[in-house]
Amino acid sequence: EAGVVQSPRYKIIEKKQPVAFWCNPISGHNTLYWYRQNLGQGPELLIRYENEEAVDDSQLPKDRFSAERLKGVDSTLKIQPAELGDSAVYLCASSLAGAAYEQYFGPGTRLTVT
Amino acid sequence: QKEVEQNSGPLSVPEGAIASLNCTYSDRGSQSFFWYRQYSGKSPELIMFIYSNGDKEDGRFTAQLNKASQYVSLLIRDSQPSDSATYLCAVDLTSYDKVIFGPGTSLSVIP
Numbered sequence: 639e640a641g642v643v644q645s646p647r648y649k650i651i652e653k654k655q656p657v658a659f660w661c662n663p664i665s666g667h668n669t670l671y672w673y674r675q676n677l678g679q680g681p682e683l684l685i686r687y688e689n690e691e692a693v694d695d696s697q698l699p700k701d702r703f704s705a706e707r708l709k710g711v712d713s714t715l716k717i718q719p720a721e722l723g724d725s726a727v728y729l730c731a732s733s734l735a736g737a738a739y740e741q742y743f744g745p746g747t748r749l750t751v752t
Numbered sequence: 753q754k755e756v757e758q759n760s761g762p763l764s765v766p767e768g769a770i771a772s773l774n775c776t777y778s779d780r781g782s783q784s785f786f787w788y789r790q791y792s793g794k795s796p797e798l799i800m801f802i803y804s805n806g807d808k809e810d811g812r813f814t815a816q817l818n819k820a821s822q823y824v825s826l827l828i829r830d831s832q833p834s835d836s837a838t839y840l841c842a843v844d845l846t847s848y849d850k851v852i853f854g855p856g857t858s859l860s861v862i863p
Binding site: 678679680681682683686694729738739740741743744745746 | 760796840
């Protein structure tokens, strides 16, 4: 069974430029999470989807970040415009519905904003 | 007060010793507690979870939970160099239906 797939793995952009990350969860996993992990810190939840509905986006900086999960499968996280402080690893995870205790993480996208 | 706290380390132990990793949490209503391991440059992977007070053993790993003290720990017996990683404590905040991660403790097992 394939794991959580993310792309790209690495991205370097200049500040004020837009960037997008893509995630394909494990087949059958209704719940999808986007996390941001800064160096030396634990993952911080940005948004959680149950199927196509965003049920928790309280930590998503909505002035510059947006996300979508059309058809309840793949998801895209976008930043526009990027700032220097957005440099981090962006992790996507998925789980069965109601099973936040057993999340499977993708390899992450390392974003560097210069 | 942060919701989940861990000593950042680094914690260094000799090969074969017991490594003890600690975590405290602030939400008394939390019901579920997890330990994730994260190798450098890799994504977190779940290694243990515990719901009830007491100990839960899985191979060389033992998770301990004390809800009255709001304290969770992970013991790694017979530590191996391959155990060198960052260990993330995560807590299920039942009242908010979300899992919160601590900052992680870096463990280094010295051969």
